[in-house]
Structure formats: structure tokens, C-alpha cells
Amino acid sequence: MNAPATTPPTVVIGAGPIGLAAAAHLTARGQDVLVLEAGRHAAAAVRAWGHVRLFSTWSELVDPAAEKLLAPTGWTRPRADTYPTGADWAQQYLQPLADALSDHMRYDSRVTGVSRSGRDRVVDADREKQPFTVHVQHSDGGEERLTAAAVIDASGTWSLPSPLGGDGLPALGEDASADRISYRVPDLSNDADRARYAGRRTAVVGSGASAFTALALLADLAEDSPGTRAVWVLRRGISGSTFGGGEADQLPARGALGLRAKAAVDDGHADAVTGFRTTVVEREGDELVLVAEDGRRLDPVDEVIVLTGFRPDLSFLTELRLGLDERLQAPVALAPLIDPNQHSCGTVHPHGHRELSHPEHGVHLVGMKSYGRAPTFLAMTGYEQVRSVAAALAGDLDSADRVELTLPETGVCGGSGLFDDPRSEQAGGCCAAPSVLQIGTGTPVSTGGC
Structure with a gap:
């Protein structure tokens, strides 16, 4: 379905793996899209940890719609069973993808605010009839205001690492x-x-x-x-x-x-x-x-x-009506599916645009940002998310609702919220009874498998 020329674009925040995949899916459906990236190149966050090797192979790191977009450019897919570093991922896939989407890319564009045009979060009147307004700041101090039909926030969580303090706040002296x-x-x-x-x-x-x-x-x-x-x-x-x-x-x-x-x-x-x-x-x-x-x-x-995890930066979304879980800061419908206090053995139920929706229609948090403080995100999860969201924004709800996602088992039982309770190791479920071994510190370690 082609959007009318007068319809503003869908704005994607972040030119990382999931933001670029979202743009690939939207353009494949004939939708107008604009990707805003705070850095001067695509995948700025991935480049920042470029020395780290991923534990997913190339077969799990390339989005299908992105691959179709890259095919006419002569791009060669890396060997499927090899493990890239972050730098490999950025240089061999993400930057070529951004180059293929060059007409839709804007760099040095940091989003500082998103709202409904002429409506703060309190105002109900004609709210959903208004487009979104996206405030952008550039490194030279320049500012601009863009109009969007929908907003996909794929800005990730890299910019906001969790502090040292065990209570979630910076420790005194940190x-x-x-x-x-x-x-x-x-x-x-x-x-x-x-x-x-x-x-x-x-x-x-x-x-x-x-x-x-x-x-x-x-x-x-x-x-x-x-x-x-x-x-x-x-x-x-x-x-x-x-x-x-x-x-x-x-x-x-x-x-x-x-x-x-x-x-x-x-x-x-x-x-x-x-x-x-x-x-x-x-x-x-x-x-x-x-x-x-x-x-x-x-x-x-x-x-x-x-290295205590990351948390989503919600500071530029305060004028939007978001439905976030009070613990994970993930969308309310998604949180129970990914909650590390409950999940064991890596089971994440299929999810798409419906689980990622908010009271503010037309806004989706996707990728690592959609997981809030949950640490169990994989790239293929995000690719399936944006496939569903793009289909929904294009009006193809049948495709949007056909979400299929199978994630590898972690082989680990018990969520992080249970590890302080010794009874959790004996709780049954998918795990066998634990055995005991000694590690170098002389500390007993119970071992159980899924």
C-alpha cells in the first residue's frame, strides 16, 4: 500500500541493527520512512563495542528484508556459521545496509523530544488525529522540528548503563x-x-x-x-x-x-x-x-x-502516553513474556506489534529498548518485531499478526530474581536435581541443566 504524498513519513529513531531493519521492512512495503541517527555513521553503538565477538552467528544477524534490499548492490553475505565481532557486523552488514537506505538516512540527528503536534500528554481533544512532532538537535547546536505519521524508537539502551550501586542508584563516591x-x-x-x-x-x-x-x-x-x-x-x-x-x-x-x-x-x-x-x-x-x-x-x-546491564532512556518520550511495566520498563503486554524474574530456559513467547503497542497509537519501542531492563534480547527477536510492526503500519494486519519466533534455549533455569533463594535450585520445572562441585575459590556450586 503506497502512502499518499502528503502523509508524513514514519520516523525511526536509531540506525542500529533493528532500526535499519525497520526501515528495510517499511520501504519494502512502499512506506515513506526517515531514519534519525545521533552518530555520524550507522551503528554508532555497535561500533563502540566493536572489539567484542557476538555469540550469534551471521545466520542469526542478517534480517531477511534487509538482505533483499542489499542483493542488487552486489553485497555478499558473510559465511553463515561464523561469529562476527561488533566491528564486523557494522562494517560488513550494517553500514552497507545504511548506504542502501541512503535516501532515508539522516545522521548527526539526536532526538530530544517526541510528542503529538500541538498536544502535550495531558490533552485528549483530537489527539489521535494529530501527527507526531519530533524535535532534533545537531552537534553544531542547530535544531529542527520534524513531522511523523508514526514513530519507531529503536535507539537501544547503550547510552544508559546501570550504575555500580546495588540499589539501582549510583553508590556514594561513584x-x-x-x-x-x-x-x-x-x-x-x-x-x-x-x-x-x-x-x-x-x-x-x-x-x-x-x-x-x-x-x-x-x-x-x-x-x-x-x-x-x-x-x-x-x-x-x-x-x-x-x-x-x-x-x-x-x-x-x-x-x-x-x-x-x-x-x-x-x-x-x-x-x-x-x-x-x-x-x-x-x-x-x-x-x-x-x-x-x-x-x-x-x-x-x-x-x-x-557491567550491571543497561536501562532505556525515556527522557525524550515524556510527552507520549506509554504503557510500561513498572519493573522492567518494557511494554506492559511484553513484560510477562521476557521477565527475568520468571523466565527460565530462555523461553520467549512470540510477540509483535500488539505486544509492542502503547496507549499512544502509532508509537512502538522495538529492539533492545523494548526489553527495558531485561537482559535477554537477541537480534532475531528485534527483526521479527519490526517485521510485524511494519506490516501493521502498512495496514496488513494478517501478516502483522503472523508472528513466529523461536529462540535458542539458554540451558539455564531460574530467573535472576530467584537466584538469592536456595530453594529455586530445587524447584523442579525443566531442571534436573542439582549436583555439587567445587570451583577455585572453594565455593560450592550447584549444577543443573535444562
Whole structure:
């Protein structure tokens, strides 16, 4: 269905993997679309972690509509069974896709506000008859106001990492010690990063794939630089699911990553500290001391790497009527399907435009941003989301409602909200009864599989 020439475009916020896929699906349906990217190139956030290797293969990282769009350009799809780095993903797929969509792309365009034209969030009168207004700021200080028929926010969560504080707020002293605290996985191929951590003691705070990656990298660095040590700080205890699915993981690279983190502990390159929720960062000369809510104090460290997840930036959406779950900050209908407090074994039910809808008709949060604070997003989830949303915006509800999504099992039982409860390991469900082994710290670890 071709939109009338007088109809304003659908504005897509963010030229990352999901935003570009949304644009590909919309253009394939003859819809007018404009992609606004804050950076000067496509996939700015992906490039920022370009040194990190994904645990998904190329077969799971290329959107079908995008591939069709790229075909006439002579683009060659990378080998399906290989694992790219973020830099590979950006250079070999995302930038070529953005180039193919060049007529629809606007860079250096940071969205600072979205609303209904002439209506703040309080006003009901004729609200849904009004188009959207999108406020944009450029790096030179220039501003503009654009009109949109619909808005797809695919801006992700990279810009807003969660803080060190165990209560979700910055720990006391965290901001004052910003020169010794990083919120990104280090790039140890970079001389400056390597010098920052080599031969030094670093606290790694977090329990997900990013923390696993940092621990594995520091363990590798310790082989070349004696004196390099890591302290792995977990807010919960160590259980059978702490290190991921291992060999049971249907994403083998993800399982292997968890095993590498476990090896870092077993081989003595990292000490694990459990149940430690930081409230204070104290400065002792050139070193930092982390203090927990129960009064425990870690031995001084030289650096801290905080990898406690990300959260959505909702600051520019405050004039829209969004329906967000009070815990996850994900769309209300989607939250129960992805809630890490409840989900086990990686089951995510199929979802599309209906689960991503809001009281403000015509607005969709997609991709990592749609998951709010849930950490279980995969690229193929986002591709299916925008396929459904694009079909709905084009008026093809039959296609929009035919959402099919099968995600690999994580091989891990229990949601993050259950790990502090020892009974969760015996709760049945998909898991067998746990066995017990010892890791390098002498801490018992229960192991159960799905």
C-alpha cells in the first residue's frame, strides 16, 4: 500500500541493527520512512563495542528484508556459521545496509523530544488525529522540528548503563571516582586499555555475558602480564546457572563464554565475592575500596569495571502516553513474556506489534529498548518485531499478526530474581536435581541443566 504524498513519513529513531531493519521492512512495503541517527555513521553503538565477538552467528544477524534490499548492490553475505565481532557486523552488514537506505538516512540527528503536534500528554481533544512532532538537535547546536505519521524508537539502551550501586542508584563516591570506573568491556587490543589493566587488580561487577567477557579477557591478560588479577563481584550467590548454559546452550558461543569465565576463577585469575551489593566507593590514595550494604569491605583495587546491564532512556518520550511495566520498563503486554524474574530456559513467547503497542497509537519501542531492563534480547527477536510492526503500519494486519519466533534455549533455569533463594535450585520445572562441585575459590556450586 503506497502512502499518499502528503502523509508524513514514519520516523525511526536509531540506525542500529533493528532500526535499519525497520526501515528495510517499511520501504519494502512502499512506506515513506526517515531514519534519525545521533552518530555520524550507522551503528554508532555497535561500533563502540566493536572489539567484542557476538555469540550469534551471521545466520542469526542478517534480517531477511534487509538482505533483499542489499542483493542488487552486489553485497555478499558473510559465511553463515561464523561469529562476527561488533566491528564486523557494522562494517560488513550494517553500514552497507545504511548506504542502501541512503535516501532515508539522516545522521548527526539526536532526538530530544517526541510528542503529538500541538498536544502535550495531558490533552485528549483530537489527539489521535494529530501527527507526531519530533524535535532534533545537531552537534553544531542547530535544531529542527520534524513531522511523523508514526514513530519507531529503536535507539537501544547503550547510552544508559546501570550504575555500580546495588540499589539501582549510583553508590556514594561513584561519580567522584569516575576516572577509575568503566562501564564497558575493555578493549585489550588497545594500548591504552591494556596499560590500564595490565599488572593491576580490577573489580568486575556483574553476572551476565559482558562480565563473562571481561573476566575472560583479564584472565588472558594475566598470562602475559603477571600481577593482573580480577575480583568478580556478584550481587547474588553462585549457583548452577551462574556460568550460563555451558555445553547445553543452543548458542554454543554463549555457553563457551560462561565456561571461560568459570575457568578464570578455577585457574586462580579471579576471586569470586558473592552477595555483595555495593553502596559506597571509598578512595584510598590511587586505589578504590568497595563497601557493601552489610558493611563488608573489599580489599583495595586499582580499577572497577561495572557491567550491571543497561536501562532505556525515556527522557525524550515524556510527552507520549506509554504503557510500561513498572519493573522492567518494557511494554506492559511484553513484560510477562521476557521477565527475568520468571523466565527460565530462555523461553520467549512470540510477540509483535500488539505486544509492542502503547496507549499512544502509532508509537512502538522495538529492539533492545523494548526489553527495558531485561537482559535477554537477541537480534532475531528485534527483526521479527519490526517485521510485524511494519506490516501493521502498512495496514496488513494478517501478516502483522503472523508472528513466529523461536529462540535458542539458554540451558539455564531460574530467573535472576530467584537466584538469592536456595530453594529455586530445587524447584523442579525443566531442571534436573542439582549436583555439587567445587570451583577455585572453594565455593560450592550447584549444577543443573535444562
